[in-house]
Amino acid sequence: MVADINSKIGNDRRGYEDMMREFGLGERNERGQRKLEFCQGKPLCITNNYFYHREQHRYTWTHPDGIHKNCNDYILINKKWRTLVMGMKVMRGADFGTSHKLLLAKIRIKFRTDRGKNQELVRYNVDEVKAEEVKTALKVRVGGRLEPLTGLKTTEKKWCQGRNIIRQEAESILVGHSRTLFTTVHRLTRGWKNNGIALSDADGNKLSATGDVEKIWKTHYEEQLKGSVRRVTEDDYPELRGELWNIQEIPDILIEELKKAVGAMSSGKAPEINGIPKELLGADGEMVERWLCDLCNDIEDG
Incomplete structure (x- = not known):
């Protein structure tokens, strides 16, 4: 789930230890509190706060004045899939005409194989x-x-x-x-x-x-x-030269x-x-x- 609702989560994880970690940015506002309550009811994890980055690599939004910066964009994932997220970073160099930055998540996908559990093993006498x-x-x-x-x-x-x-x-x-x-x-x-x-x-x-x-x-x-293992060559069977080694059809x-x-x-x-x-x-x-x-x-x- 990708969300942009101008909320600020911050780095205070008290009471939400199972949903986020301390690598946030800024202070939490009212919308950020509502987002945490929403995630708690689903349940969802906030992947932005799970990986340590320097501060300039955490903010996802920049004010037009170029001074005020914050983290307003998040990628949320179900708790049971939390271990599939291997990394998260902000693509600061991408320029596509907006004040927001791109978020990039590295996810490991596990494919389930059909082991034939539904196939009954028939034993014949x-x-x-x-x-x-x-x-x-x-x-x-x-x-x-x-x-x-x-x-x-x-x-x-x-x-x-x-x-x-x-x-x-x-x-x-x-x-x-x-x-x-x-x-x-x-x-x-x-x-x-x-x-x-x-x-x-x-x-x-x-x-x-x-x-x-x-x-x-x-x-x-x-x-x-x-010393007894070697490749057999045509010279080992001169009597079959031109016959065995030139077979065109099997x-x-x-x-x-x-x-x-x-x-x-x-x-x-x-x-x-x-x-x-x-x-x-x-x-x-x-x-x-x-x-x-x-x-x-x-x-x-x-």
Whole structure:
């Protein structure tokens, strides 16, 4: 809130310690008292008085005679945002045809990020995917809905619609929570325990402390990798000169390559932001594999 009501706040902060500080100018008048009462009821802070400046940098108004000067202009801010104001100063050099001076406030803005608090985390009982009847149901229902998406040209639309289809069908088929045994064991054990593994240093001493073990591994890898890491150049493979190094087009990703990549993923892990666990990608059938392969090739083609 920016205000110019010809009021004088002054530097007496008794009774208004939570609204202003002592870096004011002059004596308070009746309008200044009314402004303080107004700010107290909102509640607002007077930012002009929060930062120390020399007197010639505090006044915002100069009388035409050039002698009388005062602080009549203020920037007010809600108390809960007070810490966002980093500084306040008067722009004395700005000349725009008035007896008032410009006020400049430096404000730090904090942007809130959407952390997805309103999105409910859906847990699938992925153990049921091992059953043949569940696999068949997923293949039929997911595959039938994914087939029309293969003709979409927009990669983003193809991905969003396919992801939603897989999640919707999984929610309707896979009911309950997964990894019951792991949950029970974790609840009973209550955390990690040291297994007592020790390593030997260069002198043959057994060390088991965490810091000592880290140093041993660091020394080991530094010795193993010393002088062995360098950039591969064309001269290392003369038999491929003119072939490998002059490839103009990248071949499409094959379904077999995609299957191998999905198979290498760890099972029993929490899904990423897409909400699809690894077990569903391997159990939904050939249509899901084709859909994923098309997506990867579309992204690769740009």
